[in-house]
Amino acid sequence: MLLFAHLGLTLAAGRLIRWVDLAFLALGSMLPDIIDKPLGLLAFGTAEQGRTFGHTLLFLIVLATLAVYLKNLRLASVSFGVLAHLVLDSMWKSPAILFWPLLGNFPRAQDLGILDYF
Numbered sequence: 158m159l160l161f162a163h164l165g166l167t168l169a170a171g172r173l174i175r176w177v178d179l180a181f182l183a184l185g186s187m188l189p190d191i192i193d194k195p196l197g198l199l200a201f202g203t204a205e206q207g208r209t210f211g212h213t214l215l216f217l218i219v220l221a222t223l224a225v226y227l228k229n230l231r232l233a234s235v236s237f238g239v240l241a242h243l244v245l246d247s248m249w250k251s252p253a254i255l256f257w258p259l260l261g262n263f264p265r266a267q268d269l270g271i272l273d274y275f
């Protein structure tokens with residue numbers, strides 16, 4: 158999913174929720190990519206390995222649990238943004254990533270050419 162699709166669709170949906178902090182919702186909508194793109198490059202040696210820890214249900218559960226425990230509205234907004242990111246990325250089509258570590262390690266990234274991004 159592209160940057161403006163994540164931001165635009167998430168913020169449009171967020172405007173329907175009165176209590177959400179739109180700035181933190183926007184941060185949450187991009188957070189999985191902010192974490193995973195550099196991590197894929199550092200840990201796996203390729204930018205194509207861009208769906209790892211930030212794209213897991215475990216990451217979302219930790220964020221949401223912290224938001225509830227701390228009763229923090231901003232952290233709850235980040236959690237909703239991360240949830241929107243996972244939905245927009247159709248992560249249910251990659252269960253090994255979504256349910257990591259329950260289904261094993263992250264799958265190897267596909268070798269993509271520059272035209273595959275368009």
